Amino acid sequence: MSRELxxxxxxxxxxxxxxxxxxxxxxxxxRLRKYLPGATFQIFAKLESLNPAGSIKDRPARRILEHALSxxxxxxxxxxxxxxxxxxxxxxxxxxxxxxxxxxxxxxPKTTEANLGVLRAYGAEIDLVSxxxxxxxxxxxxxxERVQELLRTIPGAFWPNQYANESNAGSHYHTTMHEVAxxxxxxxxxxxxxxxxCGTLRGCGEYVRDHEMATRIIxxxxxxxxxxxxxxxxxxxxxxxxxxxxxxxxxxxxHECVHVSDLDCIxxxxxxxxxxxxxxxxxxxxxLSAIERSAAEIPAHAVxxxxxxxxxERYLDTLFSDDWVRAHFxxxxxxxxxxxx
Numbered sequence: 055m056s057r058e059l060x061x062x063x064x065x066x067x068x069x070x071x072x073x074x075x076x077x078x079x080x081x082x083x084x085r086l087r088k089y090l091p092g093a094t095f096q097i098f099a100k101l102e103s104l105n106p107a108g109s110i111k112d113r114p115a116r117r118i119l120e121h122a123l124s125x126x127x128x129x130x131x132x133x134x135x136x137x138x139x140x141x142x143x144x145x146x147x148x149x150x151x152x153x154x155x156x157x158x159x160x161x162x163p164k165t166t167e168a169n170l171g172v173l174r175a176y177g178a179e180i181d182l183v184s185x186x187x188x189x190x191x192x193x194x195x196x197x198x199e200r201v202q203e204l205l206r207t208i209p210g211a212f213w214p215n216q217y218a219n220e221s222n223a224g225s226h227y228h229t230t231m232h233e234v235a236x237x238x239x240x241x242x243x244x245x246x247x248x249x250x251x252c253g254t255l256r257g258c259g260e261y262v263r264d265h266e267m268a269t270r271i272i273x274x275x276x277x278x279x280x281x282x283x284x285x286x287x288x289x290x291x292x293x294x295x296x297x298x299x300x301x302x303x304x305x306x307x308x309h310e311c312v313h314v315s316d317l318d319c320i321x322x323x324x325x326x327x328x329x330x331x332x333x334x335x336x337x338x339x340x341x342l343s344a345i346e347r348s349a350a351e352i353p354a355h356a357v358x359x360x361x362x363x364x365x366x367e368r369y370l371d372t373l374f375s376d377d378w379v380r381a382h383f384x385x386x387x388x389x390x391x392x393x394x395x
Contacts, residue, residue: 075120075152078105078112079229083237083359088329090346094354095243097345100234103334103365107148108141108172110230110363114253115145117225118214123153128212133158135204136214137197139292140169141364142251146214147176158211160200162186162193164292168368191286192297216251218301226257234258234359235267242269243356246312246345248294248337248363249275249282252303258361259307270309274337274344276319282311290316290382291336291373293363310348317383318343320373323366324390327374336373338362 071077081104086097102110122128133156136146143159150157157178161170170180181204187195198217205211216222234242245262247255255273262269278287279295281303289295294314314322322339326332341360345352352358372378379386 073152074106075116075149078116080233081105083234084330084332086326086330086360089326089342090349093349095349095352095356095358097358097360098238099330099332099360099362100230101332101334102230102361102363105145107145108365108368109145109335110254110361111141111145112148113145113225113229114216114219114222115142115149115214117228118216118219118221119146119149119153119155121221122212122214128155129210131155133208133211134214135201135208135211136160136216137194137201138216139165140368141293142216143178144169144172144176147173147178150178151176158204158208160197160204162197164193166292166368166371168371169292172368190297194297216253219253220302222251222253223256223260223302226254227261228257230254230361231258231261235261235265238357238359240265240267241357242267242359244270244272244352244358246272246274246341246358246360248341248361249273249279249303250293250296250300250337252281252300254361254363256302256304256307259304263307271307272344272348273308273311274341275311275313276340277313277315279313282308283313291319291340293335294319294337294340312344312347314340314343314347317386320379320383321386321389322346323369323373327366328390328392332362333366334362335364335366335369338364339373 081101083098083100086099105112135158137160147157159178160181162183183196183200186193259271275282276289276295278289281296281299319336319339322343323334
């Protein structure tokens with residue numbers, strides 16, 4: 055006699071998109087039942103890796119460029135120049151390819167080969183800044199200055215300026231946080247947000263404020279970042295923290311900041327894979343480590359949302375490489391792998 059299989063809920067029919075950029079947004083919230091055994095609160099992970107170019111940066115990339123095209127700030131067939139450590143560059147590269155725009159991405163030596171490969175596949179031109187800024191010692195400032203040089207030499211070129219463009223924050227106000235609030239019926243007690251340009255932080259914070267939600271916005275920053283600290287230190291995980299406080303940062307919208315280390319990020323994303331079979335990147339690991347660190351202060355039955363910015367494939371040579379991790383942090387696999395393995 056055949057054994058009856060458990061029923062699986064039907065998957066709703068997918069929406070029809072008019073083009074690849076129309077598929078940006080609408081990412082799922084996934085309840086994490088195994089990540090923190092014994093937790094008395096609920097954790098929902100918003101999987102931004104399921105955007106078509108692989109990260110949360112797809113949202114501002116589309117909004118910024120399409121707004122610029124609609125207003126004439128960017129002309130059809132024009133040139134886009136931006137500084138990026140990876141995800142925003144890839145998001146812009148996709149939108150530029152779709153709309154037939156030339157894209158120059160200013161990067162530095164910290165940009166991974168995986169990200170460079172994706173950028174080139176989309177047709178982006180790579181402009182490498184090889185030395186940090188002589189005064190600040192930060193690559194970010196050096197990249198921005200290089201963008202300014204290119205803007206002066208290429209007439210009509212458009213700079214998205216992800217660090218100050220209100221459309222960056224607007225994309226998360228109108229889509230990311232709106233999706234979270236709608237899916238959970240407005241019952242959101244905490245949202246943990248990784249910081250970089252602070253567009254996500256700003257957009258989510260303004261949405262919570264304007265809709266008078268009781269949600270607490272928790273910024274997750276990197277040790278050594280200068281966004282919510284004045285102590286500079288080397289950082290190895292791209293896309294988390296920054297060498298200066300971006301103009302989009304509005305501290306009054308943030309209820310608390312949790313700083314995480316590079317190792318915290320590694321442990322978080324490795325545990326997420328081990329326990330939930332979700333393949334996410336370094337800043338996602340930082341967000342989950344911040345939740346774990348804050349667990350004692352989170353009330354029972356609270357609803358916690360973790361915004362997970364990108365996917366793990368872009369970190370195969372670093373955070374998901376046992377050899378790379380061992381070379382930089384020693385033998386630490388026991389932090390995410392059960393002793394019996």
